[in-house]
Structures are given as C-alpha cells and as structure tokens.
Amino acid sequence: MDLPVLARYPFLREASGYIRAEGISLEELLTDPAYARARALGRGRVLEALERGAPPERVPVAEGDRLAQLLAYPVARILVSAVADTYLIRRYALREAVAAEARLGADLDDLVLRVAAELGVDLRRADGAFRLHFADFLRHTSTMRETPWKLINQRLDAGYVRLRREKAVRVLRNAVQRRIEEGLPIPVNDAILEAFRGDLAEIRGILDAKKAAFKADDIGKVSITRFPPCMYNLLAQIQAHENVPHMGRFAIVSFLHHIGMGNEDIFRVFGDVPDFAVDVTKYQIDHITGTTSPTEYTPPECSTMKSYGLCPGPDRICLTIKHPLSYYRIKGRERRPRGESAATAA
C-alpha cells in the first residue's frame, strides 16, 4: 500500500514497514525538529481520544503532511503507553477505530477488502453487498448485544453472513479497535519519558480531571472509591457509552446489587439507554438481581473475570483476594478512621 493509504490507516502492519524503510529512527521521531508536526498530531490524537473523539476527516494532500499523519500514530501509541492507563488505552483505540470507520465508509470497496484482509478478517464482496465469515462475525460483534447484530438474525449462506456495506464497515471498526487495544501498551524507555515530559503531564492532568468528574457522579449511596479496578473500568465504559460485553454487564450489575444499590439506581448508572434498549436493560437488571428470577446472582470471581479479559491487572489489594466483593469490603475497612467500627459508620 502507498503512503496516502497508510497515512489514513496507520494501524496496518505495512505502515510500520513503511516507516522502517524510510529509515526514521525513534530518536529522530522524539526530538528532530523535522518531526515536530508528527509529534503535535500524535499528541492531538490522544487528547481527542480523551476529550471529544475523532474530528471530521481532513485529507492530507502534501507528501510531508501525509508522512506526519502516518508518524503521528506511533507518537500517539508511545504517549498512551507512557501514561499506562487502561481507560486511556480503550479511549484511544476507540478514537482510532471510529476515525477508520469514517474513512472506510468513504473509500472504495477494493480498499475496504484490502484493509479487512490485512486485519485478518475474511470479508468478501457479494452482489452489491459484502459477506463475512461467520467466525469473524462472532469474533468482532461479541460486544454488540442489540437484536440486529445477533447471529440468529443474519442471512447465512455457506458459512458467510451477508452484510450491508455500513454493517461490514462497522464490524471492521471493532476489528481495528481490537488490534490497537491488543497492541498496547508498548515498552517505553527513559528517553521517551523525558522527550514527552510536558505532553505526558498534560495528558495525565486531563485524565485525572476526567476521572475525578466521573467519581463525583451520583451513583447512589455506594462509594466508587472502594471499587476494584475491574468494576471501576466497567462503570467507566458504560458511562462513556462504550460497548460492554455481556459478561461485563452481568458482573457490574451483580456487583452493584451486592454492595447495596437498588435496581432503579443501577438502571440510572447505564445513563442514556436508547429507547430500544430500555426494556432489555431493565429485564437484565431484574433478572440478575433476583427480582424476576429465582436466583440472585453473585458477581464472578477474579479467576472468571480474568478468563473473560475483564480484569485490568491486579493492584495491591487484588493480590490478597479472590473476589471483587472482597476488594470493596477491604477498601471500606482501610478508609474507616482508626478506632471507628462498621457500626459507627452505619
């Protein structure tokens, strides 16, 4: 693929091959004035991920501008990796994936198919539409629970799901997000930390402010500062309107129920649920909490959370427990002033 394409799809493996072939060293990228624009664009991509999502497409025309756009991608990856925050990694991957979806939506079918192939997605043309191998369909729509995305509602033909163009591109967005997320964080050294000291301080400041605002959100009588990292992340994803897999939704609903939150408050945590999803969300909450089912479900243990990829990596307290609810209890004890008992706090 040539530079104009790679500048628009910098997450493709060919893009790193192109940079290597250009002979641009990491040191040059970090410090050379010739790459100042690439560094500024990379920083901009990370800030966009945190603040407002991908901007409308601007097509770089000049050769130098295209190279800067291409190099901005490794710069952004370096910055995200240096901050090393799972929420930022997810936001950044989503930003890049949404931008890619917009570009694919405007590009020719041939390019869509080439990008899909490079992502390892078996997507083919089919009479004015596309067909996608069902295994790829399942793999890349597992977080999309809405009816139009259920396999049972698809037209299947010889192992392939027939999709309209927009839906095929939407699946590719998930594939892009997955590739970017799985590739982060990358190792960073002291030279990187030093070169980007100012940018990193700025990004961390915005990230902290975002988290503080999030913490201040009213989520009823429970204390979010006692949440284990897994539940904190799930809550952040839900409130940022990101797709949360079914097991993640199950885990956070059962967790919130067990720490004392009522069903109405749990529903409010889900924020602006689209009309078509209101009934499903309420049904799931009522079912998981035992309101309309014979079972009051308990949140999954840490081992299960890990096997579903929902454990972002244990912190100090996590190392001593086997269940997310234990984290909440222990953190509650730690926060209580010395000499004060649970009864005093009740």
Ligand code: SF4
């Ligand atoms: S170790 Fe357990 S409590 Fe901690 S983040 Fe992972 S799943 Fe959650």
